[in-house]
Amino acid sequence: CEYYCIDCGWYSAGEWWGNVGEWLPSEERFPKTEAFPEGLKSLLAYIRQKGMVPGLWLELEVMGLNCPLAKEKPDEWFFMRHGKRVREKTRYQLDYRNPEVREFATGVIRRLVEDYGVGYIKMDYNIEPGIGTDQQADSAGDGLLEHQRAYLSWLDGIFAEYPDLVIENCGSGGMRMDYAMLKRHSVQSTSDMEDYRMYATIAVNSPLALTPEQAAVWSYPLNAGDAEETIFNMVNVLLLRIHQSGHLFRLGETCQGLIREAISWYQATREDRREALPFWPLGFGTYYDVWTALGMKGRKKSYLAVWRRGGEEASCRLPLPDCRGKDIRVRCAYPAEKPVDFVWDAQKAELTVTFPEAFMARLFEIENLS
Numbered sequence: 001c002e003y004y005c006i007d008c009g010w011y012s013a014g015e016w017w018g019n020v021g022e023w024l025p026s027e028e029r030f031p032k033t034e035a036f037p038e039g040l041k042s043l044l045a046y047i048r049q050k051g052m053v054p055g056l057w058l059e060l061e062v063m064g065l066n067c068p069l070a071k072e073k074p075d076e077w078f079f080m081r082h083g084k085r086v087r088e089k090t091r092y093q094l095d096y097r098n099p100e101v102r103e104f105a106t107g108v109i110r111r112l113v114e115d116y117g118v119g120y121i122k123m124d125y126n127i128e129p130g131i132g133t134d135q136q137a138d139s140a141g142d143g144l145l146e147h148q149r150a151y152l153s154w155l156d157g158i159f160a161e162y163p164d165l166v167i168e169n170c171g172s173g174g175m176r177m178d179y180a181m182l183k184r185h186s187v188q189s190t191s192d193m194e195d196y197r198m199y200a201t202i203a204v205n206s207p208l209a210l211t212p213e214q215a216a217v218w219s220y221p222l223n224a225g226d227a228e229e230t231i232f233n234m235v236n237v238l239l240l241r242i243h244q245s246g247h248l249f250r251l252g253e254t255c256q257g258l259i260r261e262a263i264s265w266y267q268a269t270r271e272d273r274r275e276a277l278p279f280w281p282l283g284f285g286t287y288y289d290v291w292t293a294l295g296m297k298g299r300k301k302s303y304l305a306v307w308r309r310g311g312e313e314a315s316c317r318l319p320l321p322d323c324r325g326k327d328i329r330v331r332c333a334y335p336a337e338k339p340v341d342f343v344w345d346a347q348k349a350e351l352t353v354t355f356p357e358a359f360m361a362r363l364f365e366i367e368n369l370s
Contacts, residue, residue, distance in 0.1 A: 010025060013026045054118055060109075065092065076135070077101050088130070089126070120165075194220075199217065216242075218245055220245035223247055228360055238305065242266055276297055291308055303364070326368055331365050
């Protein structure tokens, strides 16, 4: 893995939700020890020593009611309606029209990047502040629009100052996937879905909304899961952007090996897939589909992910009309040691795959030899 991101809670000794706002490391969670004399800062340096870029979670547009700064800062820092601060889920919404708010947010980024060596930020957003702010605005909608424009302008400034910084647009697991945000962020979270079998549908449909290389998909095989569960998790991510999670050190050697194999395949093929175009042999996915598939047409090869989710039929025919009558080579690329049976019919332009277990996924490579 090339990036290591520490998720929410790094700043709070207690419950993480309502304490956001200061963005100072929790010395209780990350105490200063002989191995890590500067606490979290030393840990981030250790991540870099291991050859990875350290990352941290932020939610820079909100401030929790329990944050000391929320009591110190004036109302001009926050969304207001009818003379009162907008409260949502024990949080306040910061107003980026205020230059002091933007200066504060820039200071947080500068400290994390320059002092802590952070190179990746998972930027979250988990509240619904409603129709906007009527403070110094013609209407709440006017205040909301100007806030959003100010936030995007601030974000542009951050990328200009730190061009190598990667900022993921998380947005409560993909619920802020608008094109103003997609234009600026290199990585976009697609979901917080925890059921890997259902996540296949989200993965299949993600290229409908954003570029595949932006579409971050979580893979987190469970400790109690078997090899097929791990394979399924990895096929979910291989044609998009890997967000590898889970307690990997608790997995058995077989499952760890499958993850290593998948990431190695991903890295070996990503240049060919950099500008790959998606195709859907079985159409767009729904949560009720027993079989679903997503293809990517790269520069040299085509790549095809196929999932089976239950049902009685162990085989599925996948139409590939662009390959009709062509001399092609198909191979089950992942996992290499657990291939499945398949048959290519050039005249019908159909690839028939057989998955003997009810929940399985495989990745195929298709090479045109003619």
